[in-house]
Amino acid sequence: xxxxxxxxxxxxxxxxxxxxxxxxxxxxxxxxxxxxxxxxxxxxxxxxxxxxxxxxxxxxxxxxxxxxxxxxxxxxxxxxxxxxxxxxxxxxxxxxxxxxxxxxxxxxxxxxxxxxxxxxxxxxxxxxxxxxxxxxxxxxxxxxxxxxxxxxxxxxxxxxxxxxxxxxxxxxxxxxxxxxxxxxxxxxxxxxxxxxxxxxxxxxxxxxxxxxxxxxxxxxxxxxxxxxxxxxxxxxxxxxxxxxxxxxxxxxxxxxxxxxxxxxxxxxxxxxxxxxxxxxxxxxxxxxxxxxxxxxxxxxxxxxxxxxxxxxxxxxxxxxxxxxxxxxxxxxxxxxxx
Ligand SMILES: [Zn+2]
Numbered sequence: 001x002x003x004x005x006x007x008x009x010x011x012x013x014x015x016x017x018x019x020x021x022x023x024x025x026x027x028x029x030x031x032x033x034x035x036x037x038x039x040x041x042x043x044x045x046x047x048x049x050x051x052x053x054x055x056x057x058x059x060x061x062x063x064x065x066x067x068x069x070x071x072x073x074x075x076x077x078x079x080x081x082x083x084x085x086x087x088x089x090x091x092x093x094x095x096x097x098x099x100x101x102x103x104x105x106x107x108x109x110x111x112x113x114x115x116x117x118x119x120x121x122x123x124x125x126x127x128x129x130x131x132x133x134x135x136x137x138x139x140x141x142x143x144x145x146x147x148x149x150x151x152x153x154x155x156x157x158x159x160x161x162x163x164x165x166x167x168x169x170x171x172x173x174x175x176x177x178x179x180x181x182x183x184x185x186x187x188x189x190x191x192x193x194x195x196x197x198x199x200x201x202x203x204x205x206x207x208x209x210x211x212x213x214x215x216x217x218x219x220x221x222x223x224x225x226x227x228x229x230x231x232x233x234x235x236x237x238x239x240x241x242x243x244x245x246x247x248x249x250x251x252x253x254x255x256x257x258x259x260x261x262x263x264x265x266x267x268x269x270x271x272x273x274x275x276x277x278x279x280x281x282x283x284x285x286x287x288x289x290x291x292x293x294x295x296x297x298x299x300x301x302x303x304x305x306x307x308x309x310x311x312x313x314x315x316x317x318x319x320x321x322x323x324x325x326x327x328x329x330x331x332x333x334x335x336x337x338x
Pocket of ligand 1: 256257258259310311312313317
Protein backbone atom coordinates (compact mmCIF):
# COMPACT_ATOMS: atom_id res chain seq x y z
CA UNK A 1 0.00 0.00 0.00
CA UNK A 2 1.10 3.53 -0.66
CA UNK A 3 -0.50 5.93 1.76
CA UNK A 4 -0.55 9.39 0.29
CA UNK A 5 -1.00 12.57 2.17
CA UNK A 6 -3.18 15.46 1.36
CA UNK A 7 -4.40 18.28 3.46
CA UNK A 8 -6.67 21.26 3.44
CA UNK A 9 -7.49 24.14 5.67
CA UNK A 10 -10.87 24.62 7.21
CA UNK A 11 -12.43 28.02 7.54
CA UNK A 12 -10.94 28.22 11.05
CA UNK A 13 -7.51 27.65 9.61
CA UNK A 14 -6.97 24.26 11.25
CA UNK A 15 -4.96 21.88 9.11
CA UNK A 16 -6.68 18.60 8.41
CA UNK A 17 -4.71 15.62 7.26
CA UNK A 18 -7.01 13.51 5.14
CA UNK A 19 -4.80 10.47 4.79
CA UNK A 20 -1.83 9.01 6.48
CA UNK A 21 1.29 11.02 5.74
CA UNK A 22 4.52 9.24 4.98
CA UNK A 23 5.89 10.32 8.32
CA UNK A 24 7.83 13.29 7.03
CA UNK A 25 5.63 15.97 8.47
CA UNK A 26 6.22 17.41 11.88
CA UNK A 27 3.50 16.40 14.34
CA UNK A 28 0.86 19.04 14.65
CA UNK A 29 0.12 20.70 17.91
CA UNK A 30 -3.40 19.77 18.79
CA UNK A 31 -5.61 20.14 21.78
CA UNK A 32 -7.36 16.86 22.25
CA UNK A 33 -9.02 17.90 25.48
CA UNK A 34 -11.07 20.92 24.54
CA UNK A 35 -14.15 19.98 22.55
CA UNK A 36 -14.24 23.51 21.15
CA UNK A 37 -11.12 23.07 19.06
CA UNK A 38 -11.50 21.34 15.73
CA UNK A 39 -9.47 18.14 15.78
CA UNK A 40 -7.19 17.06 12.98
CA UNK A 41 -8.64 13.95 11.36
CA UNK A 42 -5.51 12.06 12.37
CA UNK A 43 -3.87 12.35 15.74
CA UNK A 44 -0.51 13.76 14.64
CA UNK A 45 1.55 11.66 17.04
CA UNK A 46 -0.04 8.39 15.88
CA UNK A 47 0.42 8.32 12.13
CA UNK A 48 3.22 5.80 11.74
CA UNK A 49 2.89 4.23 8.27
CA UNK A 50 4.00 0.82 9.53
CA UNK A 51 1.12 0.64 12.01
CA UNK A 52 -1.70 -1.63 10.94
CA UNK A 53 -4.83 -0.72 12.92
CA UNK A 54 -6.78 2.52 13.07
CA UNK A 55 -8.61 3.51 16.23
CA UNK A 56 -11.39 6.05 15.85
CA UNK A 57 -12.25 8.19 18.86
CA UNK A 58 -15.80 9.26 19.71
CA UNK A 59 -14.94 12.80 18.61
CA UNK A 60 -13.83 11.56 15.24
CA UNK A 61 -10.06 11.46 15.43
CA UNK A 62 -8.09 8.56 14.01
CA UNK A 63 -5.03 6.96 15.56
CA UNK A 64 -2.82 4.64 13.54
CA UNK A 65 -1.52 2.07 16.00
CA UNK A 66 0.38 -1.20 16.00
CA UNK A 67 -1.79 -4.22 16.68
CA UNK A 68 1.20 -6.00 18.25
CA UNK A 69 1.44 -3.33 20.93
CA UNK A 70 -2.29 -3.23 21.53
CA UNK A 71 -2.42 -7.01 21.91
CA UNK A 72 0.34 -6.94 24.51
CA UNK A 73 -1.19 -4.08 26.47
CA UNK A 74 -4.85 -4.97 26.48
CA UNK A 75 -6.84 -8.10 27.18
CA UNK A 76 -9.63 -6.60 25.12
CA UNK A 77 -7.49 -6.02 22.04
CA UNK A 78 -5.79 -9.36 22.52
CA UNK A 79 -9.17 -10.98 22.13
CA UNK A 80 -10.02 -8.81 19.15
CA UNK A 81 -6.74 -8.69 17.29
CA UNK A 82 -4.64 -11.47 18.75
CA UNK A 83 -5.74 -14.30 16.49
CA UNK A 84 -5.94 -14.11 12.70
CA UNK A 85 -9.43 -15.62 12.60
CA UNK A 86 -10.74 -13.15 15.17
CA UNK A 87 -9.45 -10.31 13.03
CA UNK A 88 -11.29 -11.55 9.98
CA UNK A 89 -14.45 -12.00 12.02
CA UNK A 90 -14.25 -8.53 13.40
CA UNK A 91 -16.56 -6.07 11.72
CA UNK A 92 -14.21 -3.48 10.26
CA UNK A 93 -14.26 -0.95 7.52
CA UNK A 94 -11.50 0.08 5.16
CA UNK A 95 -9.99 3.44 6.01
CA UNK A 96 -9.16 4.22 2.41
CA UNK A 97 -8.71 2.39 -0.86
CA UNK A 98 -4.97 2.71 -0.40
CA UNK A 99 -4.93 1.11 3.00
CA UNK A 100 -6.21 -2.32 2.21
CA UNK A 101 -4.71 -3.88 5.31
CA UNK A 102 -5.98 -1.32 7.76
CA UNK A 103 -8.89 -1.82 10.09
CA UNK A 104 -10.78 1.01 11.71
CA UNK A 105 -12.09 0.29 15.16
CA UNK A 106 -14.55 2.84 16.43
CA UNK A 107 -14.26 3.34 20.19
CA UNK A 108 -16.49 5.22 22.60
CA UNK A 109 -13.67 7.22 24.19
CA UNK A 110 -12.77 10.76 23.19
CA UNK A 111 -9.43 11.48 21.60
CA UNK A 112 -7.80 12.86 24.76
CA UNK A 113 -8.49 9.57 26.51
CA UNK A 114 -7.15 7.44 23.67
CA UNK A 115 -4.03 9.53 23.33
CA UNK A 116 -3.29 9.25 27.04
CA UNK A 117 -3.78 5.48 27.00
CA UNK A 118 -1.53 5.10 23.97
CA UNK A 119 1.10 7.42 25.47
CA UNK A 120 1.27 5.07 28.45
CA UNK A 121 1.30 1.94 26.34
CA UNK A 122 3.84 2.96 23.72
CA UNK A 123 7.42 2.45 24.94
CA UNK A 124 8.72 5.62 23.29
CA UNK A 125 6.03 7.88 24.82
CA UNK A 126 5.18 8.91 28.32
CA UNK A 127 1.92 10.00 29.83
CA UNK A 128 3.67 12.03 32.52
CA UNK A 129 5.14 14.39 29.95
CA UNK A 130 1.93 15.08 28.11
CA UNK A 131 0.66 17.76 30.46
CA UNK A 132 -1.61 17.68 33.47
CA UNK A 133 -4.96 16.10 32.72
CA UNK A 134 -8.06 17.51 34.33
CA UNK A 135 -9.50 15.19 36.92
CA UNK A 136 -12.45 14.34 34.65
CA UNK A 137 -10.07 13.34 31.89
CA UNK A 138 -7.91 11.35 34.30
CA UNK A 139 -10.96 9.46 35.54
CA UNK A 140 -12.09 8.70 32.00
CA UNK A 141 -8.61 7.36 31.25
CA UNK A 142 -8.89 5.05 34.28
CA UNK A 143 -12.32 3.84 33.15
CA UNK A 144 -11.00 3.15 29.65
CA UNK A 145 -7.99 1.24 31.00
CA UNK A 146 -10.37 -0.82 33.10
CA UNK A 147 -12.77 -1.41 30.21
CA UNK A 148 -10.05 -2.52 27.82
CA UNK A 149 -8.42 -4.73 30.44
CA UNK A 150 -5.10 -2.90 30.65
CA UNK A 151 -3.69 -3.68 34.11
CA UNK A 152 -0.27 -2.14 33.50
CA UNK A 153 -1.91 1.08 32.34
CA UNK A 154 -4.00 1.17 35.52
CA UNK A 155 -0.81 0.64 37.50
CA UNK A 156 0.78 3.65 35.81
CA UNK A 157 -2.34 5.69 36.51
CA UNK A 158 -2.22 4.64 40.16
CA UNK A 159 1.37 5.90 40.42
CA UNK A 160 0.38 9.11 38.66
CA UNK A 161 -2.45 9.69 41.11
CA UNK A 162 -0.12 9.10 44.04
CA UNK A 163 2.42 11.58 42.68
CA UNK A 164 -0.20 14.23 41.96
CA UNK A 165 -2.62 13.59 44.81
CA UNK A 166 -2.67 17.23 45.92
CA UNK A 167 -3.59 18.45 42.45
CA UNK A 168 -6.98 16.75 42.32
CA UNK A 169 -10.35 17.38 43.97
CA UNK A 170 -9.64 15.31 47.10
CA UNK A 171 -13.01 13.66 47.60
CA UNK A 172 -13.21 12.62 43.95
CA UNK A 173 -9.63 11.37 44.07
CA UNK A 174 -10.51 9.41 47.20
CA UNK A 175 -13.58 7.92 45.52
CA UNK A 176 -11.56 6.87 42.49
CA UNK A 177 -8.85 5.28 44.66
CA UNK A 178 -11.57 3.35 46.51
CA UNK A 179 -13.01 2.10 43.23
CA UNK A 180 -9.71 0.47 42.30
CA UNK A 181 -8.78 -0.55 45.86
CA UNK A 182 -5.72 1.69 45.70
CA UNK A 183 -5.23 1.68 49.45
CA UNK A 184 -2.25 4.00 49.70
CA UNK A 185 -3.80 6.55 47.36
CA UNK A 186 -7.11 6.40 49.25
CA UNK A 187 -5.22 7.12 52.47
CA UNK A 188 -3.31 10.03 50.95
CA UNK A 189 -6.48 11.46 49.43
CA UNK A 190 -8.37 11.06 52.71
CA UNK A 191 -5.85 13.37 54.38
CA UNK A 192 -6.39 15.94 51.63
CA UNK A 193 -10.16 15.81 52.15
CA UNK A 194 -9.75 17.20 55.68
CA UNK A 195 -9.77 20.75 54.40
CA UNK A 196 -13.29 20.12 53.07
CA UNK A 197 -16.62 20.03 54.82
CA UNK A 198 -17.90 16.50 54.27
CA UNK A 199 -21.40 17.58 55.30
CA UNK A 200 -22.14 19.78 52.29
CA UNK A 201 -24.34 18.62 49.44
CA UNK A 202 -21.45 19.06 47.04
CA UNK A 203 -19.25 16.76 49.11
CA UNK A 204 -21.99 14.19 49.39
CA UNK A 205 -22.52 14.28 45.62
CA UNK A 206 -18.82 13.65 45.11
CA UNK A 207 -18.83 10.83 47.63
CA UNK A 208 -21.48 9.02 45.57
CA UNK A 209 -18.62 8.04 43.27
CA UNK A 210 -17.09 5.98 46.06
CA UNK A 211 -18.26 2.59 47.22
CA UNK A 212 -20.69 2.65 50.13
CA UNK A 213 -17.98 1.23 52.36
CA UNK A 214 -15.44 3.80 51.16
CA UNK A 215 -17.89 6.67 51.66
CA UNK A 216 -18.78 5.54 55.17
CA UNK A 217 -15.11 5.17 56.02
CA UNK A 218 -14.35 8.75 54.98
CA UNK A 219 -17.36 10.18 56.83
CA UNK A 220 -16.41 8.22 59.94
CA UNK A 221 -12.84 9.51 59.65
CA UNK A 222 -14.01 13.15 59.57
CA UNK A 223 -16.45 12.63 62.44
CA UNK A 224 -13.90 10.79 64.53
CA UNK A 225 -11.45 13.67 64.35
CA UNK A 226 -14.15 16.09 65.53
CA UNK A 227 -15.37 13.72 68.22
CA UNK A 228 -11.92 13.07 69.64
CA UNK A 229 -11.05 16.74 69.79
CA UNK A 230 -14.34 17.55 71.49
CA UNK A 231 -13.78 14.70 73.94
CA UNK A 232 -10.42 16.23 74.74
CA UNK A 233 -12.06 19.64 75.27
CA UNK A 234 -14.60 17.97 77.56
CA UNK A 235 -11.67 16.56 79.53
CA UNK A 236 -13.03 13.11 78.81
CA UNK A 237 -10.29 10.75 79.78
CA UNK A 238 -9.76 8.50 76.79
CA UNK A 239 -6.41 7.56 78.21
CA UNK A 240 -7.05 3.86 77.95
CA UNK A 241 -7.33 4.06 74.17
CA UNK A 242 -5.59 7.20 72.99
CA UNK A 243 -3.20 8.47 75.60
CA UNK A 244 -2.19 11.72 73.86
CA UNK A 245 -5.78 12.88 73.40
CA UNK A 246 -6.29 14.40 76.83
CA UNK A 247 -5.85 18.05 77.61
CA UNK A 248 -3.62 18.21 80.62
CA UNK A 249 -4.60 20.90 83.12
CA UNK A 250 -1.06 21.65 84.28
CA UNK A 251 -0.20 22.39 80.67
CA UNK A 252 -2.85 25.11 80.33
CA UNK A 253 -2.90 26.69 83.80
CA UNK A 254 -0.95 29.86 84.23
CA UNK A 255 2.25 29.50 86.16
CA UNK A 256 0.77 31.22 89.20
CA UNK A 257 -2.39 29.11 89.40
CA UNK A 258 -1.90 26.18 91.75
CA UNK A 259 -5.53 25.04 91.87
CA UNK A 260 -5.61 21.31 92.47
CA UNK A 261 -9.03 20.85 90.94
CA UNK A 262 -9.03 23.73 88.41
CA UNK A 263 -12.11 22.50 86.63
CA UNK A 264 -14.23 22.99 89.74
CA UNK A 265 -13.00 26.59 89.96
CA UNK A 266 -13.26 27.60 86.30
CA UNK A 267 -16.50 29.08 85.00
CA UNK A 268 -17.17 26.27 82.54
CA UNK A 269 -19.66 28.35 80.54
CA UNK A 270 -16.65 30.39 79.36
CA UNK A 271 -14.90 27.19 78.37
CA UNK A 272 -18.03 26.04 76.51
CA UNK A 273 -17.90 29.15 74.33
CA UNK A 274 -14.40 28.17 73.23
CA UNK A 275 -15.45 24.57 72.71
CA UNK A 276 -18.45 25.61 70.63
CA UNK A 277 -16.35 27.76 68.32
CA UNK A 278 -13.81 25.00 67.85
CA UNK A 279 -16.51 22.44 67.13
CA UNK A 280 -18.25 24.73 64.65
CA UNK A 281 -15.07 25.28 62.68
CA UNK A 282 -13.84 21.72 63.05
CA UNK A 283 -16.97 20.38 61.36
CA UNK A 284 -16.29 22.56 58.34
CA UNK A 285 -12.58 21.97 58.23
CA UNK A 286 -11.51 18.92 60.24
CA UNK A 287 -7.87 19.48 59.42
CA UNK A 288 -8.08 22.06 62.22
CA UNK A 289 -5.89 24.50 60.30
CA UNK A 290 -7.80 27.40 61.86
CA UNK A 291 -6.36 26.43 65.25
CA UNK A 292 -2.90 27.44 64.04
CA UNK A 293 -4.19 30.87 63.17
CA UNK A 294 -3.69 33.33 66.02
CA UNK A 295 -6.68 35.35 64.86
CA UNK A 296 -8.91 32.52 65.97
CA UNK A 297 -7.56 32.69 69.52
CA UNK A 298 -7.88 36.45 69.58
CA UNK A 299 -11.64 36.24 69.02
CA UNK A 300 -13.28 38.73 71.38
CA UNK A 301 -15.76 36.12 72.61
CA UNK A 302 -12.89 34.33 74.35
CA UNK A 303 -11.71 37.39 76.28
CA UNK A 304 -13.66 36.52 79.41
CA UNK A 305 -12.04 33.09 79.43
CA UNK A 306 -8.54 34.56 79.21
CA UNK A 307 -9.46 37.10 81.89
CA UNK A 308 -10.98 34.61 84.28
CA UNK A 309 -9.29 34.98 87.66
CA UNK A 310 -9.00 31.98 89.91
CA UNK A 311 -9.38 32.07 93.66
CA UNK A 312 -5.99 30.70 94.50
CA UNK A 313 -3.83 33.18 92.66
CA UNK A 314 -6.13 36.16 92.03
CA UNK A 315 -4.62 36.21 88.53
CA UNK A 316 -5.83 34.79 85.21
CA UNK A 317 -6.19 31.06 85.56
CA UNK A 318 -5.37 29.99 82.00
CA UNK A 319 -2.34 30.66 79.86
CA UNK A 320 -3.65 31.44 76.39
CA UNK A 321 -0.49 30.45 74.53
CA UNK A 322 -0.09 27.23 76.47
CA UNK A 323 -3.72 26.34 75.88
CA UNK A 324 -3.27 26.91 72.17
CA UNK A 325 -0.16 24.73 72.15
CA UNK A 326 -1.89 22.02 74.13
CA UNK A 327 -4.87 21.88 71.76
CA UNK A 328 -2.52 21.86 68.77
CA UNK A 329 -0.72 18.93 70.39
CA UNK A 330 -4.02 17.05 70.64
CA UNK A 331 -4.80 18.00 67.03
CA UNK A 332 -1.47 16.58 65.90
CA UNK A 333 -2.32 13.28 67.55
CA UNK A 334 -5.68 12.86 65.86
CA UNK A 335 -5.82 10.16 63.16
CA UNK A 336 -4.43 11.57 59.91
CA UNK A 337 -5.78 9.08 57.40
CA UNK A 338 -8.71 6.69 57.10
ZN1 LIG B 1 -5.75 28.75 90.62
